[in-house]
Amino acid sequence: MIALLQAELLKLRTTRTFAAIVGTAAALSVVLVALGAILEEETDPQLLFSNNSITYIIVLLGAIGMTGEWRHRTITGSVLAAPNRLRLLAAKTLSYSLAGVVLSLLVTVATMLVGTLILSAQGEATLGPGGLADVLWRNLAVAAVLGPLGVCFGALVRNQIVTVVGLIAMAAVLEPAVSQVAPDVGRFGPMTGAPGGILGGADAVGLLAPGVALAVLIAWALAALAAAAWRLRGRDLV
Amino acid sequence: MAPVEVRDLSKRFGDVAAVEELSFDIEAGRVTGFLGPNGAGKSTTLRALLGLVRPSSGSATFGGLRYDELERPAARVGAVLEDASFHPGRSARNHLRILAATGGHPARRVDEVLSAVGLDGAADRRVKGYSMGMRQRLAIAAALLGDPQVLILDEPTNGLDPPGITWLRGLLREQAANGRAVLVSSHVLAEVAQSVDDVVVIADGQLRAHGTLEQVLGGDDGPATEVRAQDPVRLTGALERRGHRVERNGDVLHVLGATPAQVGEIAGHERLAVLGLAPRTRSLEEAFLALTGARA
Numbered sequence: 001m002i003a004l005l006q007a008e009l010l011k012l013r014t015t016r017t018f019a020a021i022v023g024t025a026a027a028l029s030v031v032l033v034a035l036g037a038i039l040e041e042e043t044d045p046q047l048l049f050s051n052n053s054i055t056y057i058i059v060l061l062g063a064i065g066m067t068g069e070w071r072h073r074t075i076t077g078s079v080l081a082a083p084n085r086l087r088l089l090a091a092k093t094l095s096y097s098l099a100g101v102v103l104s105l106l107v108t109v110a111t112m113l114v115g116t117l118i119l120s121a122q123g124e125a126t127l128g129p130g131g132l133a134d135v136l137w138r139n140l141a142v143a144a145v146l147g148p149l150g151v152c153f154g155a156l157v158r159n160q161i162v163t164v165v166g167l168i169a170m171a172a173v174l175e176p177a178v179s180q181v182a183p184d185v186g187r188f189g190p191m192t193g194a195p196g197g198i199l200g201g202a203d204a205v206g207l208l209a210p211g212v213a214l215a216v217l218i219a220w221a222l223a224a225l226a227a228a229a230w231r232l233r234g235r236d237l238v
Numbered sequence: 239m240a241p242v243e244v245r246d247l248s249k250r251f252g253d254v255a256a257v258e259e260l261s262f263d264i265e266a267g268r269v270t271g272f273l274g275p276n277g278a279g280k281s282t283t284l285r286a287l288l289g290l291v292r293p294s295s296g297s298a299t300f301g302g303l304r305y306d307e308l309e310r311p312a313a314r315v316g317a318v319l320e321d322a323s324f325h326p327g328r329s330a331r332n333h334l335r336i337l338a339a340t341g342g343h344p345a346r347r348v349d350e351v352l353s354a355v356g357l358d359g360a361a362d363r364r365v366k367g368y369s370m371g372m373r374q375r376l377a378i379a380a381a382l383l384g385d386p387q388v389l390i391l392d393e394p395t396n397g398l399d400p401p402g403i404t405w406l407r408g409l410l411r412e413q414a415a416n417g418r419a420v421l422v423s424s425h426v427l428a429e430v431a432q433s434v435d436d437v438v439v440i441a442d443g444q445l446r447a448h449g450t451l452e453q454v455l456g457g458d459d460g461p462a463t464e465v466r467a468q469d470p471v472r473l474t475g476a477l478e479r480r481g482h483r484v485e486r487n488g489d490v491l492h493v494l495g496a497t498p499a500q501v502g503e504i505a506g507h508e509r510l511a512v513l514g515l516a517p518r519t520r521s522l523e524e525a526f527l528a529l530t531g532a533r534a
Contacts, residue, residue, distance in 0.1 A: 003339055004340060007336050007337075007340040010336050011328075011336055014328050014332035017327065072323055072325045072326065074323060076290060076323075077323075077324075077337065077380065079290060080312065080317055081312050083311055234292075236290070236291040237285065237291065238251075238281075238282070238291060
């Protein structure tokens with residue numbers, strides 16, 4: 001399993017996609033935090049440092065990584081090298097969990113540094129070590145689960161464009177619409193509802209408590225993993 | 239126990255039977271050609287062997303074990319499939335490093351196989367800049383990574399130039415000489431005829447012939463003789479009266495079911511002048527067309 005995990009991490013490191021996404025996400029996040037800190041009059045530092053925008057990128061990263069195996073037809077070689085498909089899926093899921101944590105850690109630390117400097121320079125309140133640590137664990141927890149969720153959606157759908165467009169539609173249209181019509185249902189959603197509950201902040205009214213939201217998000221990921229494993233195991237690779 | 243055993247293998251995709259009750263063995267130390275027209279079921283059979291498709295019934299095993307039951311399967315079996323593909327943004331070296339890590343092969347094997355297939359000079363270039371022949375060499379390098387005892391290659395000459403095909407032929411012979419079992423499917427019959435010891439011919443998912451190349455080329459009609467006669471009409475009559483089938487092409491007769499000695503004896507008995515007499519073997523292409531019912 002460790003060898004498989006190392007191989008999956010090597011896959012991530014040996015194409016430019018991951019580096020490009022990490023770099024772009026980090027740069028965009030820093031710019032957004034800087035603009036927010038400068039332009040908003042009374043900035044909520046917890047909200048400012050919560051990586052709401054990064055969550056989409058992490059889930060898409062996992063989806064692109066998994067569907068890329070079919071897009072580039074490397075799935076055959078992967079299964080030949082590791083015929084236990086469930087272990088292969090588990091290794092990929094775990095690798096994108098780690099990748100999500102690394103990406104989120106980079107972005108969170110960068111935004112906290114820039115945001116704290118700007119807020120301090122403007123004489124506004126900022127977060128102490130305890131507050132920063134609270135934001136950090138929330139961001140990392142969301143990232144650790146959303147990466148695998150993207151992998152599992154990718155394994156279920158296989159087509160890269162359909163998966164990416166489907167996930168964006170779910171996050172930007174479907175879940176917000178459900179939250180508008182039935183907030184008690186929407187807060188259980190995997191893309192915005194449960195992650196919103198974990199990240200908390202000023203938008204947390206009506207959302208699940210962080211611990212419950214994390215449990216719900218993990219349940220979503222496990223359900224997606226079970227479905228993906230069942231589908232991958234029985235699928236002929238022709 | 240043979241290194242590769244296919245027993246009563248069947249695979250259906252919905253209502254379509256891709257492979258039906260197929261059985262054959264592959265021996266160690268020999269190169270076996272796996273032939274059949276397009277859609278015959280060759281790729282499905284190879285994928286069933288490699289655990290990529292699930293047989294509807296029967297088995298396809300390596301020394302009695304399914305591919306996914308083998309301990310470190312990539313170190314026992316190396317495969318090049320027809321649709322072998324690579325991430326275009328990854329270098330050949332990194333591609334092999336990933337496969338080495340996944341299959342548990344030592345890292346030094348990456349450089350060894352890159353050198354073996356002649357890609358060491360281009361190892362750090364991204365694959366999207368590779369020619370088809372270079373990609374095929376990379377696929378072969380991946381198959382050799384685990385130094386396996388069984389090699390399975392689906393259309394390995396695709397994209398290779400003539401020097402590349404000659405190189406591949408030498409590689410396959412070398413692998414077999416070292417005691418490995420090599421199964422190679424190809425539609426280039428002339429190439430197969432120069433490379434293989436044994437032949438498995440399938441059509442419509444069913445076995446049509448299995449044996450040494452000589453056996454398969456001999457066909458079911460027994461020996462055959464090519465004879466050039468001064469009076470081909472009279473010689474044809476004499477041969478047919480003795481139960482031999484004769485195909486006439488000008489003054490040259492193809493006599494099926496008779497050795498040159500038998501034909502010479504009949505001609506002598508009839509006092510007919512013979513201008514040329516030689517045993518005749520079918521070309522692999524003729525044998526293939528006869529066995530599969532495909533049209534030239």
